[in-house]
Amino acid sequence: MRKKIVAGNWKMNTLVFEGESLAAQVVAKSNEVSGVSLVLAPPFTHLSSVAAGLKTSSVALSAQNCATEDSGAYTGEVSAAMLASVGVQYCILGHSERREYYGETDETLNKKLAVCFKNNLIPIFCVGEKLDERESNRHFEVVKAQLENTLCKLSESDYEKVVVAYEPVWAIGTGKTASPEQAQEMHAFIRKTLAAKFGDKAEATPILYGGSCKPSNAKDIFSKNDVDGGLIGGASLVADDFIAIAKSF
Numbered sequence: 001m002r003k004k005i006v007a008g009n010w011k012m013n014t015l016v017f018e019g020e021s022l023a024a025q026v027v028a029k030s031n032e033v034s035g036v037s038l039v040l041a042p043p044f045t046h047l048s049s050v051a052a053g054l055k056t057s058s059v060a061l062s063a064q065n066c067a068t069e070d071s072g073a074y075t076g077e078v079s080a081a082m083l084a085s086v087g088v089q090y091c092i093l094g095h096s097e098r099r100e101y102y103g104e105t106d107e108t109l110n111k112k113l114a115v116c117f118k119n120n121l122i123p124i125f126c127v128g129e130k131l132d133e134r135e136s137n138r139h140f141e142v143v144k145a146q147l148e149n150t151l152c153k154l155s156e157s158d159y160e161k162v163v164v165a166y167e168p169v170w171a172i173g174t175g176k177t178a179s180p181e182q183a184q185e186m187h188a189f190i191r192k193t194l195a196a197k198f199g200d201k202a203e204a205t206p207i208l209y210g211g212s213c214k215p216s217n218a219k220d221i222f223s224k225n226d227v228d229g230g231l232i233g234g235a236s237l238v239a240d241d242f243i244a245i246a247k248s249f
């Protein structure tokens with residue numbers, strides 16, 4: 001049985017007091033969810049206080065990004081060691097917004113993967129194609145390259161810790177979702193690509209779907225064999241919706 005995970009990516013939303021309240025609401029309802037690990041990824045400024053609020057719960061804490069380096073003269077950056085020191089357990093890496101707006105490349109991401117492992121953070125590693133890449137039927141090729149240039153270069157022992165998120169860029173924040181069939185097709189392809197390098201270990205890798213996932217469509221998407229959960233943006237900002245999505249399994 002693969003681990004099931006529903007993670008909320010709050011992006012650059014909520015002020016600290018609002019984030020604390022949102023986390024408290026998720027914790028209060030988390031006992032309605034069984035067999036699914038819940039993860040919250042608030043902005044950096046919220047991590048310490050949200051960590052305190054999650055302490056006695058089973059809800060895990062994630063960052064949305066980390067620096068490529070451990071420490072030093074990197075103004076404005078936050079290291080994986082700093083994140084670990086406030087109780088962060090996961091780190092989203094390679095989100096399409098970071099690839100697109102902040103120029104993150106495979107090379108950047110390989111450095112970030114390394115610092116995550118060094119500091120015992122579990123990467124939630126995002127891959128996915130843009131609209132024109134899907135429309136020109138290059139989506140498999142694009143995602144394959146994203147995997148082969150990064151995760152496929154890991155050692156087996158690091159690879160075992162990875163969580164993958166398939167997020168078609170055309171479905172993020174657009175209200176357009178991949179159909180359950182499109183999600184399954186790509187998730188199976190991702191698993192096959194990882195299996196070519198890591199064999200049976202790929203069977204145990206959780207692959208989450210992200211992109212306009214909401215209570216009304218989560219059940220159909222999560223019913224697919226290779227979909228092991230979700231990375232939820234907009235709908236994770238409403239505790240009831242986030243919990244409803246997690247209960248869709």
Ligand code: PGA
Pocket residue numbers: 009167171172173174210211212213231232233234235
């Ligand atoms: P969305 O975002 O659910 O708002 O589409 C998902 C994501 O970017 O992780």
